[in-house]
Amino acid sequence: MNTRRFFIETSSNEANPGNLISITGDEFHHLKNVNRARCGDMIEVIDGHGSLFSGEIRSLKSHEARVTIHSKKKADPPEINLVIAPSLLKQRPMGILIEKLTEMGVDEIRPLVFARTDEKYNPGRLKKWQKVAIQSLKVNKRLWQTKIYEPVPLAEFLSMNHGYVSKILLDISGSRTMETRWNSPILAVIGPPGDMTDEERLLLVNNGFIRYNISDAVLKTETAALSIAAILKQTAGS
Numbered sequence: 170m171n172t173r174r175f176f177i178e179t180s181s182n183e184a185n186p187g188n189l190i191s192i193t194g195d196e197f198h199h200l201k202n203v204n205r206a207r208c209g210d211m212i213e214v215i216d217g218h219g220s221l222f223s224g225e226i227r228s229l230k231s232h233e234a235r236v237t238i239h240s241k242k243k244a245d246p247p248e249i250n251l252v253i254a255p256s257l258l259k260q261r262p263m264g265i266l267i268e269k270l271t272e273m274g275v276d277e278i279r280p281l282v283f284a285r286t287d288e289k290y291n292p293g294r295l296k297k298w299q300k301v302a303i304q305s306l307k308v309n310k311r312l313w314q315t316k317i318y319e320p321v322p323l324a325e326f327l328s329m330n331h332g333y334v335s336k337i338l339l340d341i342s343g344s345r346t347m348e349t350r351w352n353s354p355i356l357a358v359i360g361p362p363g364d365m366t367d368e369e370r371l372l373l374v375n376n377g378f379i380r381y382n383i384s385d386a387v388l389k390t391e392t393a394a395l396s397i398a399a400i401l402k403q404t405a406g407s
Contacts, residue, residue, distance in 0.1 A: 172223070174213040174307045175200055186241055190214060190222065192234040200226075200234055212236065217306055217314035219244040244312040250353040251401050252277040252333065255394040256286050256361035257320045260294070266391040267298045271305035271315040275398055276354075280320035285363035290320050323369055327376050331356070336378045337401075339393050340370065343380030351404045359394045 175196045184190050192200055192214065200206045206226055214222040214236060220243055224236040253270055257263065257280045270278055278298075282290070295317065302315045333356040340360075358373060365373075374380065383396050 172211060172213050173200075173204055173206070174215060174310075176303050176307060177214055177216055184220070184222065184238060184241070186238050188238050189227065189235050190224070190238060192236060193232060197232060197234055201229060206234070211239075215306060215312060217303060217312075219246065219312050221312055242312075247276065247313050248353070249276045250355065251275050251398065252279060252331075252354060252356045253359070253394055253398050254279040254281050254326070254356060255359040256281055256283050256390050257288050257290060258362075258390055259288050262389070262391045263288075263294075264297070264301065266394055267317065268301050268305060269395050270398055271302040271317075272309055273395075273398055273402060274309050274311050275315055275402075277316045277318070279318045279326065281326055281358065282320050282322045283361045283369055284366050286361045287363065292319070295319055323365075324372065327372065336376070337397065338370070338373045338378040338380050339383065339397055340380040341382050341384075341387060343382040345382050351401065353404075355401055355404070357394075357397045357401060359390050359397070362390055 175192055177190060177192060177196070178194075200212070206212065206229070208226050208229060210226045212224060212226060214224060220241065222236070222238050223240045224238045226234055227237050228235040253275050255266060255278075258266065263280075267278065298317045302317060306314050333354050335351040335353065335355040337351075337355065337357045339357065358378065360369070383393065383400065388396065
C-alpha cells in the first residue's frame with residue numbers, strides 16, 4: 170500500500186530529520202476525517218517546492234497534526250520542458266483542463282486571452298487552480314508543483330521574452346507531420362472555442378510558431394490541449 174501523502178503550505182526549508190512539522194487546514198481535515206489517520210501512522214509530506222518528508226504522526230489536536238520528520242529528500246528545480254498556453258475557458262472546462270494538465274506533470278500553464286475568448290477572468294480563480302495543482306501533486310508523485318499564471322492577452326504574452334526553443338500552434342489547417350524530436354522548452358498554444366482570428370494566427374506565425382494539426386475533427390480547446398500535452402510529454406523528456 171502506498172504511503173499517504175499530504176501537503177504543507179508553509180516554508181519547510183529549515184525542517185530537518187528530528188524536527189516537528191504541522192499539518193493544518195484542509196490537509197488536516199483530509200488526514201484526520203477522510204483518511205482517519207492515527208498517532209503512530211507513517212505519512213509523507215510535500216511542500217510543492219522540491220521537499221519530501223517521511224515522518225510519524227506524533228499528535229492529533231482539534232485543528233492540527235504534528236509530525237516528527239524521519240527523513241527528508243530535496244529535489245532540484247526541474248528544467249522547464251513543456252508549457253501549455255490554452256485560451257481561457259469557462260469555469261468547468263477550465264477546471265478540468267487544469268486538473269488533467271497538472272496530473273500529467275506539465276511544467277507551466279499560461280492561459281491566454283484571444284479576441285474570441287468568451288470568458289471573463291476573476292483573480293480568485295488562480296487560487297482555485299493552484300489548489301487543484303496541489304491535489305494533482307499528491308497523485309502524480311512529483312515534488313515540484315506545476316506553475317499556473319494569470320491569463321494575459323495574446324499580444325502581451327508574445328511581447329515577453331520567454332526563451333522557448335520550440336513553439337507550436339494547434340491549427341486544424343496546419344501540418345499533420347510532427348517533428349520526431351522537439352527541442353525543449355516547448356510551448357504549445359491552443360486557441361479559443363470560436364477559433365483565433367486571422368490576425369492572431371499571422372501574429373503567432375510571425376513569432377516563429379509552427380502550425381500543427383493533430384486531428385481531422387474539430388476539437389474542443391480542452392481536448393486539444395490535453396492531446397498535445399500527451400504527445401509532447403514523450404518528446405519534452407519531463
